[in-house]
Amino acid sequence: MAKTGERVRAVSGSALDALHFALDRSSPVPLYHQLAQQLEAAIEHGALAPGNLLGNEIDLSTRLGLSRPTVRQAIQSLVDKGLLVRRRGVGTQVVHSQVRRPLELSSLYDDLEAAGQGPTTAVLRNERVPASAEVAVALGIGEGGEVTLLERLRATHGQPVAFLRNYLPPAVADLDTGRLEATGLYRLLRSAGITLHSAHQSVGARSATAEEAALLAEREGAALLTMRRTAYDDTGRPVEYGTHVYRASRYSFDFQLLVRP
Structure with a gap:
């Protein structure tokens, strides 16, 4: 011993x-x-x-x-x-290491890459759609107005981690599917001259639907973390609204709490 x-x-x-x-x-x-x-x-x-x-x-x-x-x-x-x-x-x-993300304005791709997790992306949708009431409010446009819808499956080490759904005003950037599969959304926005300044974000949890379970290699009803985020540029303009789900078995948020003086 x-x-x-x-x-x-x-x-x-x-x-x-x-x-x-x-x-x-x-x-x-x-x-x-x-x-x-x-x-x-x-x-x-x-x-x-x-x-x-x-x-x-x-x-x-x-x-x-x-x-x-x-x-x-x-x-x-x-x-x-x-x-x-x-x-x-x-x-x-x-099997794999759990993804831990800091609670700050950053992209999942950048965080995974910085952690040596070898992120990959499959773009499932990249198309123009009419904005729902929820999306319209988040992006400050009229309901039914045209927005770009992105749906992506993010993986590390060949294992799915997150299903990402993002909505962007068409005037923000023209996002090529090939580039979206090669890098992160925020990196593409920055390369298009957009300065991300702040965001409003909420984090929650719920059970996986049958569709989400199939995408994320989980069982139906498995625990998922959820995130809704509206990101703003340095002029205060909404440039992106995201609704994401993450495998709770592989994902967590890390943040520091300070005592208010």
Whole structure:
């Protein structure tokens, strides 16, 4: 067994070969939680990549010098988060890292790219449609007026993360489907000379419809995070209204709260 504060190294035979784990037996933090935190950090930072095998619980407990229940509890906590999956006859495998976004005016594409998540985009719709009452209010135009509708499926490591629906006034920018699949919407808006200044955003949650579940590789009724956002340029003009849904198993918002003086 590893001693207090000892750096534990996995022996050959799995993706853990090059990793070290500092487990402190004198800490009030349970060993399973320490191990889970360090495995999660390795996944988030790319040291453990999607598809990597960790071996089975018996192998892991032997390699790490921990009891099997400790390893099982650590693995289960990451399975519950959707970061690992158990495969019969194979062992424990890395699925993906969860997407964490700062609560600020940024595009999902830029955030994923900055995090090394390798984002890809499939454009499902790019067409002119009449504005509904909701869209008209958000963009400050008349109901029934023409807007550009974009529907895109965003993925990382070959796994869908979000279904994005955006509405833009036609005068804002002419958005080519090929460019939309190669980069992010906000990046294209900036290249068109639009300075994004602020946004009003609301975040919620609901269950996936059958259509959304099929797009996002989830079961119908699975938990989804939702976001509605109206973005404004530096003149105060609404330039984009988005209604997005995200897989709750793969996505979270990070933000800092300050005490008001």
